[in-house]
Amino acid sequence: MRVLVTGGAGFIGSQVVSALIEAGHDVTALDNLHPAAHRDPDRVRADRPDLLVGDVRDRATLDAALADTDAVVHHAAMVGMGVDPQDLPEYVSCNDLGTAVLLAAMAAAGVRRLILASSMVVYGEGVYDCARHGRVRPLARHAPDLAAGIFEPRCPSCADLLVPALVGEDEPVAPRSVYAATKLAQEHLAAAWALETGATATALRYHNVYGPGMPRDTPYAGVAAIFRSSLEQGKAPAVFEDGGQRRDFVHVRDVSAANVTALARTEAPAGLRAYNICSGEVTTVAGMARALATAMDGPEPLITGRFRAGDVRHITASPARAAAELGFRATVSFADGMRELAVARLRA
Numbered sequence: 001m002r003v004l005v006t007g008g009a010g011f012i013g014s015q016v017v018s019a020l021i022e023a024g025h026d027v028t029a030l031d032n033l034h035p036a037a038h039r040d041p042d043r044v045r046a047d048r049p050d051l052l053v054g055d056v057r058d059r060a061t062l063d064a065a066l067a068d069t070d071a072v073v074h075h076a077a078m079v080g081m082g083v084d085p086q087d088l089p090e091y092v093s094c095n096d097l098g099t100a101v102l103l104a105a106m107a108a109a110g111v112r113r114l115i116l117a118s119s120m121v122v123y124g125e126g127v128y129d130c131a132r133h134g135r136v137r138p139l140a141r142h143a144p145d146l147a148a149g150i151f152e153p154r155c156p157s158c159a160d161l162l163v164p165a166l167v168g169e170d171e172p173v174a175p176r177s178v179y180a181a182t183k184l185a186q187e188h189l190a191a192a193w194a195l196e197t198g199a200t201a202t203a204l205r206y207h208n209v210y211g212p213g214m215p216r217d218t219p220y221a222g223v224a225a226i227f228r229s230s231l232e233q234g235k236a237p238a239v240f241e242d243g244g245q246r247r248d249f250v251h252v253r254d255v256s257a258a259n260v261t262a263l264a265r266t267e268a269p270a271g272l273r274a275y276n277i278c279s280g281e282v283t284t285v286a287g288m289a290r291a292l293a294t295a296m297d298g299p300e301p302l303i304t305g306r307f308r309a310g311d312v313r314h315i316t317a318s319p320a321r322a323a324a325e326l327g328f329r330a331t332v333s334f335a336d337g338m339r340e341l342a343v344a345r346l347r348a
Contacts, residue, residue, distance in 0.1 A: 002026045003263065004065050006056050006102065007075030009044050010037050011213050011347060012117065012206070012255055016073060019256035020263070030054055030065055034094065036078055037215060056098040062105035071113035072106060073259055074099065077186075080179060080222075088178050095182035096189065103193040112199035114190055115262050118274065120167070120207045122184040124174035126246075126315040128162035130155040137172065138162055146307040151241045153313055164246055164314035169205070169274045169321055176310055191272035200268045204258055207278040207317060211252035211337065212344035224249065227289050228341060231298035239301045243286025246314040248278040251332035261328045276317035279330040291335065295342035 003020055007013040008029025017029045029048070032055040033041035045053065054061035056076045066072075078087075078094045099116075106114065130136050138153030145151070152161040175181040190201040210224040227237035258277045283291075289301035322328040 001070045001263070002028075002068055003071050003073055004028050004030060004069045005073045005075065006030050007077060007117070009033060009048060009051055010075060011215055012209055012252055013075035015213065015252050015256045016075065016259045019260050020073070023260045023264075025263075028052055028065055028069070030056070030061070031076065032056070034078065036080075056102045057093065059101055059105055062102060063109070066105055066109040066111055069109065069111050071115065071263060072102065072111060073115040073117075073263065074102060075117040077117065077182070078179070085178075091178050091182050096185045099186045099189050103189060106199075107193065107197050112197060113263070114194070114199065114201040115259055116186060116190050116201060116203045118187055118203040118205045119180070119183045120205050120248075120276065120278070120315055120317060121177065121180035122173045122175055122187065122205065123167050123171060123315060124176040124180065125153065125312050126167050127165045127171050128153060128314075129165050130158065130160055130162055132160065133157045135165070136162065137174075141309065141313065143309055146241075146309065149242065149305060151244065151307070151313060164316070166316055166318040167276070168318050169276060176312065187272065187274065194271050198270045200270055201272040202262045202265075202268065203272055203274040204255075204262060204277045205274055205317070206255055207248040207250050207276065207315075209252055209255050210249055210341055212340070212346075213252065214341075214346050216346040223285065224288065224292070224341060225346060227292050227301075228296075228346065231293055231296045234298070236299040236302040237289040237293060238306075239286050239289050239303050240306050240308070240311070242305065243284055243289070243301065243303045245285045245312075246282055246316050247285060247288070248280070248282060248316045249288060249334060249337065250277060250279045250330055251337045254279065254330040254332050257331075258322065258326070258328045261326050265326060273325075275322040275326060275328070276319055277322060277328070278317045278319050279332070279334060280319040281334045282316045283334055288338070291338040292342060295339045
């Protein structure tokens with residue numbers, strides 16, 4: 001199959017490209033080498049002479065790239081939570097306008113298969129159970145609780161503290177950041193495109209992706225890379241709140257495998273179907289920091305008690321749908337992945 005991978009020089013996209021080639025696909029990688037992800041674009045060009053340098057917002061570039069293409073794996077996006085509200089127009093332009101231009105070009109070219117790199121951030125806060133009221137959507141956390149070290153969300157009916165549960169793909173979505181809002185908009189655009197054209201769109205909602213090639217020392221990087229950079233400098237990783245935030249850390253090789261598996265699916269109906277791409281192993285942010293510190297023989301994490309009012313407390317997901325419908329199951333354990341991350345090469 002001839003496949004166009006947008007964002008094909010990024011952390012995840014580049015490894016998806018390698019996995020698709022290994023699976024026997026003919027792959028074109030497109031990337032605009034955005035400075036938020038690539039500090040040295042000239043080096044990327046030198047290392048990747050096969051890379052098509054261009055922007056998904058440029059229709060002419062897409063029309064050329066989509067010639068004789070069978071499917072698109074769409075990873076081109078600004079990632080992370082941003083630095084300040086001034087990032088908002090660039091997020092919307094890269095992520096949503098870029099997706100809209102891509103979908104229009106795919107419709108014109110007759111390309112009817114899309115794998116979309118989505119994110120668990122579309123859920124916002126996870127789902128919770130109350131001892132008295134069952135499954136509930138939590139109240140927003142309030143500064144007085146956070147300042148007092150009470151970090152767990154409360155029940156909207158009785159204000160009791162809640163117990164976190166696993167999120168399924170059919171749970172309500174409630175994005176809580178600019179990035180999250182743009183990822184959900186990508187899903188909505190892809191769903192509308194698929195219904196209008198009779199195409200198939202698969203949204204892979206990645207959880208906390210980590211592994212070799214992660215970006216280093218950037219405000220857009222994930223927490224695993226930030227902790228790794230601190231430990232390299234002999235500093236204790238600084239963990240917000242009490243470190244009890246629950247997350248699912250999924251290795252980039254598993255994420256790449258999920259893309260290959262999703263592309264191989266032949267019986268997918270028209271429209272959009274979403275899947276959680278996660279390891280199925282629940283850990284805490286402090287647990288991840290401790291595992292990485294142990295693997296790097298570094299100092300114990302510093303539990304700071306600091307907080308940001310808009311942060312999500314818990315977000316972990318059920319991998320059941322991806323296992324049942326795609327046949328995808330993560331294979332890299334958290335323990336093995338952390339040991340590998342401790343010595344892996346990161347993106348400069």
